Amino acid sequence: MRSIDDPIILINPPAANVIEEYDAPRYGHLGLAYLASALRQAGIASAILDAKLARMGYDDVLKAVLGSKARVVGISSHTHEIKTASDIAAYIKKRAPSIKTVIGGIHASSLPKDTLESFGSFDYLVKGEGEFSFVRLAEAILSGRGNEVSSIPGVGYLKDGHAEMTPPLGWTKELDKITFPAWDLFPPLGIFPVISSRGCPYQCIFCARMLGEQVRVRSAENVIAELKMIDERFGARNIYFYDETFGFYRDWLEKFLALMVSSGLNRRLKWGITTRAHLIEEKILRSFKEAGCTKIDFGVESGDERILKVIRKGERLEDFVRASRLIKNAGIESHGYFILGHPNETKETAANTINFAAKLNTDHISIGIMIPYPGTEVSRLAMNGQGGYKKLSVDWSDYNKQLGNALELESVSRAELTRLQLLGYLKFYVRNFKIAAFLSALFKYRRLILAIVVKYFKSFSGEKAEKR
Numbered sequence: 001m002r003s004i005d006d007p008i009i010l011i012n013p014p015a016a017n018v019i020e021e022y023d024a025p026r027y028g029h030l031g032l033a034y035l036a037s038a039l040r041q042a043g044i045a046s047a048i049l050d051a052k053l054a055r056m057g058y059d060d061v062l063k064a065v066l067g068s069k070a071r072v073v074g075i076s077s078h079t080h081e082i083k084t085a086s087d088i089a090a091y092i093k094k095r096a097p098s099i100k101t102v103i104g105g106i107h108a109s110s111l112p113k114d115t116l117e118s119f120g121s122f123d124y125l126v127k128g129e130g131e132f133s134f135v136r137l138a139e140a141i142l143s144g145r146g147n148e149v150s151s152i153p154g155v156g157y158l159k160d161g162h163a164e165m166t167p168p169l170g171w172t173k174e175l176d177k178i179t180f181p182a183w184d185l186f187p188p189l190g191i192f193p194v195i196s197s198r199g200c201p202y203q204c205i206f207c208a209r210m211l212g213e214q215v216r217v218r219s220a221e222n223v224i225a226e227l228k229m230i231d232e233r234f235g236a237r238n239i240y241f242y243d244e245t246f247g248f249y250r251d252w253l254e255k256f257l258a259l260m261v262s263s264g265l266n267r268r269l270k271w272g273i274t275t276r277a278h279l280i281e282e283k284i285l286r287s288f289k290e291a292g293c294t295k296i297d298f299g300v301e302s303g304d305e306r307i308l309k310v311i312r313k314g315e316r317l318e319d320f321v322r323a324s325r326l327i328k329n330a331g332i333e334s335h336g337y338f339i340l341g342h343p344n345e346t347k348e349t350a351a352n353t354i355n356f357a358a359k360l361n362t363d364h365i366s367i368g369i370m371i372p373y374p375g376t377e378v379s380r381l382a383m384n385g386q387g388g389y390k391k392l393s394v395d396w397s398d399y400n401k402q403l404g405n406a407l408e409l410e411s412v413s414r415a416e417l418t419r420l421q422l423l424g425y426l427k428f429y430v431r432n433f434k435i436a437a438f439l440s441a442l443f444k445y446r447r448l449i450l451a452i453v454v455k456y457f458k459s460f461s462g463e464k465a466e467k468r
Contacts, residue, residue, distance in 0.1 A: 004068035026190030033181030205377035303356025341370030343387030354424030
């Protein structure tokens with residue numbers, strides 16, 4: 001790697017172990033790409049170390065930073081990797097004390113004061129959308145006006161060992177004014193992430209809604225302009241929209257799909273989305289197909305009507321059945337997402353979920369175990385011993401959707417949740433005679449499957465020891 005002369009380095013931390021697709025993705029970190037673009041617009045050069053995309057290890061990241069001329073290091077982190085982010089920041093501060101470390105991302109935004117005070121390795125914290133706050137913070141640090149930090153909204157810092165937070169910035173409403181992500185600062189991407197809207201109005205109790213509850217959209221023309229840019233400049237062929245609910249506004253959606261066709265992008269780009277099952281309609285699916293959409297993901301979460309009400313999903317089983325059928329008939333791939341370990345989950349309701357997942361027969365499925373992410377209603381229930389939960393881990397590395405051991409229920413142990421998770425995958429493939437897909441999945445996800453099996457036997461052994 002070349003020596004980094006830029007004053008700011010933005011880091012997506014490396015995975016502790018490469019087990020899941022998330023640990024070694026084909027896509028770049030969208031948040032860092034937007035930050036780098038905002039910095040560039042302000043006349044500040046930055047470098048990006050997307051350790052997961054670039055397959056960099058912990059030592060590679062530290063070597064690159066310590067061999068650079070950076071004055072500010074910004075790190076984005078999910079909850080389960082916050083300790084890795086802190087370790088990186090601590091080592092940098094030990095070897096290069098003049099470098100200021102800034103933490104951002106969903107964990108920092110959910111628990112800003114706790115993040116600053118618990119780890120002590122971060123000089124500053126940026127809460128929420130960072131395109132404005134981080135740029136203002138970087139300008140203050142680089143110009144030697146650190147005393148101005150207290151006047152920048154959405155920023156946290158330590159003062160005499162205690163965290164201080166400035167007033168929140170508020171959500172960016174004019175998304176078209178945000179410059180396109182700086183993908184030129186990344187290694188080649190196999191998939192380009194795009195976001196056409198921010199925010200989610202739904203009230204699922206396991207989600208922190210980190211981008212707010214109001215759906216803010218870019219204009220369809222602005223999104224098309226970005227797609228043309230990454231097509232022409234980077235030769236993009238695969239796109240994934242990371243909106244929490246793509247196409248929330250029907251008028252916007254119809255205009256976007258029409259522009260995809262009239263621009264000819266539908267012939268060059270394959271793209272996928274995440275949306276809500278109840279928003280899927282037969283007529284609009286034909287337009288999706290014509291516009292180049294090849295995959296539609298939607299969260300089912302549970303196969304039990306009572307649990308759907310408990311988690312405030314706002315959808316019924318019939319919505320998922322209808323959506324799956326319509327997507328399949330349209331010739332588009334589908335992916336259903338499920339969770340085990342909802343509040344007051346029982347073995348019966350969990351079994352209903354894995355049976356429903358097999359019956360629904362989407363093209364792909366993911367079955368995760370509930371994670372009480374900070375800022376969610378599930379986290380509050382678990383902390384208070386409500387919802388049938390009896391354990392809440394204080395180790396953030398346990399907060400992983402597929403491999404997490406963050407909590408368990410009075411009626412369903414961790415080992416039983418893991419067993420049902422494995423059984424759910426097996427039922428899905430075997431019941432639907434997806435033998436080739438099953439063998440392919442066994443090979444593709446062999447590390448993840450092995451890790452889940454190992455977790456199961458450890459949990460099972462632990463439970464036997466507790467009973468003795």
